[in-house]
Amino acid sequence: MGRTARDRAVMVGVVAALLTLAACGGTSGGGGSAAAPSTSAKATATGQPVSVVEKEFSITLTPKPVQAGTYTFTIHNMGTFPHNLNIKGPGVAQQSSATVSPGQAGDLTVTLQQGSYELWCSVDSHKDRGMDLTLKVG
Numbered sequence: 549m550g551r552t553a554r555d556r557a558v559m560v561g562v563v564a565a566l567l568t569l570a571a572c573g574g575t576s577g578g579g580g581s582a583a584a585p586s587t588s589a590k591a592t593a594t595g596q597p598v599s600v601v602e603k604e605f606s607i608t609l610t611p612k613p614v615q616a617g618t619y620t621f622t623i624h625n626m627g628t629f630p631h632n633l634n635i636k637g638p639g640v641a642q643q644s645s646a647t648v649s650p651g652q653a654g655d656l657t658v659t660l661q662q663g664s665y666e667l668w669c670s671v672d673s674h675k676d677r678g679m680d681l682t683l684k685v686g
């Protein structure tokens with residue numbers, strides 16, 4: 549009986565020591581990972597959806613982005629020629645979608661800041677023929 553009690557006391561002591569070690573390890577490990585910035589995860593996420601209808605020869609955005617933020621433009625080619633979408637402006641040197649075949653769709657995710665952006669189709673002379681618009685954000 550005395551032996552059992554003593555064994556139990558030893559066990560409790562060992563468990564307490566392990567818990568103390570685990571607690572210390574957890575605290576120092578948590579401090580290291582907390583340094584990761586939460587903004588970097590946002591950049592890769594998909595943005596607010598914008599439907600882009602492209603045809604000969606116009607580009608129509610629904611809804612038109614009016615606030616700074618990340619947007620995912622989904623290009624719907626409703627025309628009979630291939631079309632694409634290019635965006636250039638503050639913080640965006642130039643981003644281009646793949647060229648989308650008639651009846652197909654493609655995505656382009658861009659982070660917009662306050663300012664003026666140009667959106668156009670770079671296939672042949674489509675830009676000169678009307679597939680060119682200015683978007684004011686902010």
Ligand SMILES: [Cu+2]
Pocket residue numbers: 629630631632669670671674679
């Ligand atoms: Cu085009």
